[in-house]
Each structure stands twice: as C-alpha cells, then as structure tokens.
Amino acid sequence: SADAKTKETITQVDALISKKQYKSAFDKLGKGYDNEYFVAKKIEICDNYFAQSLMHRTFAVEDLEATETLDDIRAKNKTFNTFSFDPVIIVEDYETKHGSSAILEKSLGDYYCSVLMNYSNNWSITDLEIIQNSNKHYQTAYDANCFDYASLTNYIYNCLQIKDYVKAAELINTLFAINSSNVDMHYNLAYCYLQTEQYALAAK
Numbered sequence: 001s002a003d004a005k006t007k008e009t010i011t012q013v014d015a016l017i018s019k020k021q022y023k024s025a026f027d028k029l030g031k032g033y034d035n036e037y038f039v040a041k042k043i044e045i046c047d048n049y050f051a052q053s054l055m056h057r058t059f060a061v062e063d064l065e066a067t068e069t070l071d072d073i074r075a076k077n078k079t080f081n082t083f084s085f086d087p088v089i090i091v092e093d094y095e096t097k098h099g100s101s102a103i104l105e106k107s108l109g110d111y112y113c114s115v116l117m118n119y120s121n122n123w124s125i126t127d128l129e130i131i132q133n134s135n136k137h138y139q140t141a142y143d144a145n146c147f148d149y150a151s152l153t154n155y156i157y158n159c160l161q162i163k164d165y166v167k168a169a170e171l172i173n174t175l176f177a178i179n180s181s182n183v184d185m186h187y188n189l190a191y192c193y194l195q196t197e198q199y200a201l202a203a204k
Contacts, residue, residue, distance in 0.1 A: 002037045013041055020064035022049040033090050036101045043087045043107040047114035050074075055123065056115050057086040087111045102146035109138035113154045131158045142171075149178050156188065165192040 002010065009028065016025035026045050029038040045061060046053075051073045052060040060080030062073055088111070091104045112134030120127055138155040141147060147155075152175045159168035169192040172185050180186075193202035 006035060006037050010037060010041060017045070017049065020066070020068070022061045023063045026061050033094055036094065036104050039090060039094060040103045040107040042085070043111055046085055046087070047111055052080045052082060053118060054082065056118060057084065058082050059085050100140070102141045102144035105137045106141035106146050106151050109134045109141060109151060109155065112137070113158070128162065131162055134158055149175065160188065165195040168192050169196070
C-alpha cells in the first residue's frame with residue numbers, strides 16, 4: 001500500500017487530471033522511476049491523455065484549456081514537445097531493482113490494451129501478441145489481487161477475443177462481485193458457458 005505522502009501526491013495529480021492539466025499532472029510525479037505508484041500513474045496519463053503518441057513509446061502531454069478536448073488537440077497540426085517513455089522498459093528496470101510490482105503489472109496490462117486500441121495491425125508485434133502480453137501482465141496482477149473494474153473488463157474482452165472462455169467466465173464472476181449491473185457482461189457470461197458446454201449455467 002502507498003504511504004501517506006504518495007497518496008497525497010496521487011490525489012493532487014488526479015485533481016489536475018480532472019481539470020485537464022495533463023502535463024502538470026505528469027510533471028507533479030517527478031522525474032524518477034523509483035516509486036511504483038508514480039510510475040503507474042505516469043503510464044495511465046500516457047495511455048489515456050496523450051496529446052501525441054509515436055508508437056506508444058514517445059509521447060507528448062499538454063495542459064488543455066477548459067473548452068478543449070483531447071480530440072481537438074490531437075487533430076491540431078502542431079509541433080509538440082515529446083519525450084521518450086517506454087513503459088515496458090521502465091517497468092522491467094523497476095522490477096529488476098525492486099522485485100515484482102502488482103500495480104505495475106496491472107499498468108502494463110492496461111498499456112498493451114491502449115497499444116491495441118491505438119495501433120491495431122500497426123505495431124511492432126501482432127495484435128494477438130499484444131493481447132497475450134496484456135493478459136500475461138493482467139494475470140500476474142490478478143494473482144496478487146491487484147485489479148479494478150476497468151482492468152478486469154479489459155482482461156475479459158482480451159480473453160473473449162482469443163476465445164479463452166473458461167478464463168473469461170472466471171473473470172466475469174469476479175467482476176460481478178464488484179458490480180453485477182452490466183447487462184453485456186451477463187450476456188458474455190452466458191455465451192462463455194455455452195461455448196464450454198455448461199448449459200445449465202448458461203440458462204440461469
């Protein structure tokens with residue numbers, strides 16, 4: 001669990017994100033990579049709030065005006081100040097020094113999902129390999145009981161894409177322990193049971 005000072009900084013960073021001050025939020029986390037929670041938050045900012053991404057290994061983040069959207073700024077023919085930021089290398093370096101980090105494993109699962117969303121059929125490895133990498137990291141985090149609704153949802157859809165219906169069903173049931181109101185997930189669970197010939201469960 002994060003210490004009090006780390007939690008306070010993350011709260012301040014989240015407040016900046018809510019105001020679309022993405023560069024300020026990123027800079028608030030400092031330059032180093034020794035705090036796993038700060039690294040995870042930096043990956044989240046690059047995944048979700050980039051102004052520019054070059055193969056998801058070089059990024060630009062910007063502070064937006066109140067009326068601007070990310071789509072607006074991404075559409076601008078503008079030269080951004082980019083920086084090299086490769087989450088895979090950064091997390092590998094962290095874990096070499098400090099041992100496995102569940103939150104960073106979850107972050108890499110999220111990162112590969114973001115790669116798939118932004119660079120499908122146009123990255124350095126195939127979409128299947130991207131999904132497999134995402135699932136490998138999600139599973140490591142899941143085994144350490146480190147997941148949230150969003151990461152579980154991503155992991156489920158990854159499993160559905162590669163037809164791993166047994167794992168998808170397990171994850172959907174875990175998701176329902178958090179929130180069972182998602183109608184699509186009830187359909188997906190029934191579909192998984194049908195595909196694995198668990199007809200009595202599918203009929204429930």
